[in-house]
Amino acid sequence: MSNDVEFNEDKPDKPRNIVKKLLTAFITLLLLAAIAAGGLWYYVTGELKPTTASEQEVRIKIEPGSSPAIIAQKLEQNGIIRNNTIFVWYLKWKGIGSKFQAGEYAMNPGITNDQIIEMLNAGQTVKEEMVRVTIPEGYTVRQIADKLAETGQFSAEQFLKIAESTTGQYIADAYRQIPQDSSITHHLEGYLFPETYEFVKGTTEEQVVERMLQELDKKLATIEGLDKQLDKLGVSFHQMMTIASLVEREVVVDKERALVSGVIYNRIKQKMPLQIDATVQYLFDKPKERLFEKDLQIDSPYNTYKIPGIPPGPIGSPSIESIRAALFPEDTKYLFYVTKKDGSKEHLFAETFEGHKKNIEESKKQANK
Incomplete structure (x- = not known):
């Protein structure tokens, strides 16, 4: 028997080959993962870049309670961001988005994500264009209509049409106190509170009326015991407002309001005609510098030279001071x-x-x- 060892050179080293293959596979996976990560990073950073810059301003309205996801969708739809999903991921990564404020924003395509976030966090909303108008105390519905028309935003004709309508659907409490009386010239006369108002451009005449009626409600709410005092005087709310309008037109000095109111009530009790010139002036489109005897003879339920008691309704919009005077007349x-x-x-x-x-x-x- 020979002592020489016989080697088979073609037989592979199995363990060594397995390790080599595993290492190759691992390196390949690492390379693929790196490539994938690089590709993902490239994609994400690309999607986070600003959109193509434009000078065309875009208005975006964010409703109260909108989530970051909903806001992101609106931003993408309006061309402000590239990808709403990645924008939301970006917000989560930075731990922000919960303090975004509602409102209308003006943005230009091309701004960065951080600029968008800053605007939303700070509530840098568009300041709405406003119309400011002052309605003086004692103004009639016709004068109010003309004053509103001076702004160029409202129609005097449309406003008068609304003021004369008896079928308005208003939520103000005071509105429900107006009687359905065909002798009243303007249904809303006296109930449109005189004040300085600011309206958003685009506000309708109906919305103006509602605002003025609600302002009257707000002022009346400051008077304690109003209903109890009406019962004590024995007058309706509408009658009280009519007397308040007379006081408004007759008195300039505040300290005399309650005293003049007391005189009016005294004359009513004694069934004397009030003979107040302002009730005759109310019959004309524009006040006259002087009334003549023929004017005092005009046949009208508003002419207190011919009829006893008060007119069918107010002759202008009284101030809260005149309303108080009509409610609490001086004992005289x-x-x-x-x-x-x-x-x-x-x-x-x-x-x-x-x-x-x-x-x-x-x-x-x-x-x-």
């Missing part, structure tokens, strides 16, 4: 008053007609000084 025995001619715009008061005539003469003397 006066039945007459005449304007002083000394420039003070105050009145001289009298209990009797004889005393009233003396006051008229006194007023004339003041005018001649």
Whole structure:
């Protein structure tokens, strides 16, 4: 038997080959993962880049309660971001998005994600264009219509049409107090509270009316015991508002409002005609500088020279001070008053007609000084 060992050179080393194959596969997987990661990174960074810049402003409205995902969809739809999903991932990665504020935003394509985020966090919304208008106390519906038309945003004709309608659907409490009376010239007369208002451009005439009616509601809410006082006076809310409008037109000096109101109530109780010039002036499109005897004879339910008691409705929009005066008239025995001619715009008061005539003469003397 030979002592020589016989080697088979063609027989492979199996363990060594397996390791080699595993190592090759692992390296291949690493390379593929690196390539995939690189590709993903390239894709993500590309999708996070700003969109093509444009000077064309885009308006985006974010509703209250909108989630970051919904906001991202709107941004993509309007060309502000490239990919809403990746934008949301970006927000999560940075731990932001929960403080985005609702409103209308003006954005230009081409801004960065961080600029978008800054705008949304800060609530840099578009400031709505507003229309500012002041309605003076005592203004009639017709005067209010003209004042609104001066802004160039409202139609006086449309506003008057609304003010004359008896079928409006308004939520204001005061509106429901207006009686369905065909003798009322303008259904809403006296109920459109005089105030300085700001309206968003595009506001309709109906919305203006609703706002003014609600403003009256708000002011009336500051008067305690309103209903109880109406019962005490024995008048309806509408009658009280009518008296308030008379006080508004008759009085300039605040301290006299309750006193003049007391005179009006006294004359009503004694069934005397109120003989208030402003009720006659109300019959004309524009006030006259002077009323003549023929004007005082005009046949109208508003003419307090011919009818006893108060007109069928207000003759203008009273201030809250005049409304308070109509609700809480001063206890007085006066039945007459005449304007002083000394420039003070105050009145001289009298209990009797004889005393009233003396006051008229006194007023004339003041005018001649």
